């Protein structure tokens with residue numbers, strides 16, 4: 180740790196993390212400044228299939244020599260295709276804490292750094308605590324930071340991340356006078372939609388976010404397993420139909436995502452369960468048609484009707 184004119188320079192790996200026994204909250208002390216760390220995100224989740232993209236992502240983070248630096252990949256795909264899920268799975272594979280930062284149009288540069296917060300300690304007393312963002316926390320503990328939907332963030336928010344995303348690997352928090360170098364285990368990934376509802380990234384940021392990894396749709400058998408993992412209680416005939424529906428619709432050029440499939444299968448299965456609860460019997464295929472109509476639209480159910488006609492004709 181070194182102290183410049185007014186600025187403390189410190190590396191994440193040199194900081195001692197302490198834990199408050201009563202709250203289980205982690206803190207670090209930087210020259211008398213007590214900073215509260217963010218909590219990692221814990222998700223019971225299994226990534227299915229598409230091992231190719233998972234390996235590309237892992238390779239871009241891989242470092243086998245002492246001074247080798249990881250890359251900062253950009254994961255791009257349609258909304259609901261599984262970008263966040265893939266980034267999380269890759270992070271968990273490294274067996275380090277995984278943190279999220281959700282990019283929004285209102286994200287301010289300081290939201291990514293360290294902010295003072297007034298905490299009430301009793302009826303008449305309060306104290307100032309410094310709160311580290313998930314970005315800063317991941318840099319200190321040597322975790323993975325998933326900057327989710329980064330393309331929704333404006334340029335001024337990205338600007339503070341520029342030195343972190345090149346070989347310097349540091350961030351400067353002017354408000355607390357701290358220059359923090361990332362722990363060598365720190366890994367970064369930005370996920371982005373390829374729709375038009377987002378800001379175009381500034382060129383100097385784009386040039387730091389490489390490689391560009393595209394996530395595409397899973398095939399029929401992967402999709403069936405994705406549905407099953409995400410909806411373990413759903414009716415298995417419903418899951419089969421929804422996997423068929425997605426694969427037929429995609430062959431016809433429609434771009435329904437795994438998230439659409441999960442919603443359809445979830446609703447169709449609930450319709451079936453509720454009918455059973457009410458003492459009625461209903462057909463899984465009819466419920467999938469109803470779910471498609473109410474989730475994607477009336478016209479979209481034609482693919483499911485085709486599947487049922489073919490089944491009856493066979």
Ligand SMILES: Nc1ncnc2c1ncn2[C@@H]1O[C@H](COP(=O)(O)OP(=O)(O)OP(=O)(O)O)[C@@H](O)[C@H]1O
Nearest residue numbers: 225226227257258259260261262263264405437438
């Ligand atoms: N390969 C997969 N294995 C397991 N679950 C998956 C897989 N792909 C997608 N999913 C599931 O699909 C849903 C949508 O995925 P996710 O939220 O990661 O999409 P996204 O691309 O990040 O969407 P958005 O752009 O809207 O943020 C989640 O419930 C996720 O668990």
Ligand SMILES: [Mg+2]
Nearest residue numbers: 262263327370
């Ligand atoms: Mg996402």
